[in-house]
Amino acid sequence: MREDLNLEDYRKLLEERLAAIRQARDEQRKEGDPVELDQTRVGRLSRMDAMQQQAMAQASARRIGQEIQRLHAALSRLQAGNYGYCVKCEEEIPAGRLQIDPATPVCIDCARAAEGK
Numbered sequence: 001m002r003e004d005l006n007l008e009d010y011r012k013l014l015e016e017r018l019a020a021i022r023q024a025r026d027e028q029r030k031e032g033d034p035v036e037l038d039q040t041r042v043g044r045l046s047r048m049d050a051m052q053q054q055a056m057a058q059a060s061a062r063r064i065g066q067e068i069q070r071l072h073a074a075l076s077r078l079q080a081g082n083y084g085y086c087v088k089c090e091e092e093i094p095a096g097r098l099q100i101d102p103a104t105p106v107c108i109d110c111a112r113a114a115e116g117k
Contacts, residue, residue: 002084005095011078013102018071025064028057067103074103086110 001007077083084093086107093107106114 070103
């Protein structure tokens with residue numbers, strides 16, 4: 001357990017971000033509805049534009065889902081008592097990095113190593 005971190009502050013921050021992400025997800029769900037196929041009501045270009053908007057909304061929903069998973073994983077690490085430690089090398093993640101991204105699971109060295117692959 002990290003003594004240099006106020007874990008309650010990080011728990012609150014993670015939960016606030018999770019609530020905001022869920023709200024954004026709920027607002028975007030209506031944009032991902034299927035595109036109507038009635039060609040007599042919607043012109044071809046309008047339908048293509050609607051399909052593109054739908055695809056963008058679906059990609060955004062996937063990103064939101066991934067962020068929700070990251071936030072849940074961080075809350076689980078917090079509850080398990082290993083929050084603030086890298087999941088790869090088990091070294092402490094600097095507090096500054098956690099302030100920027102409280103859901104980050106890895107230290108900067110492991111993040112750089114993963115990018116280099």
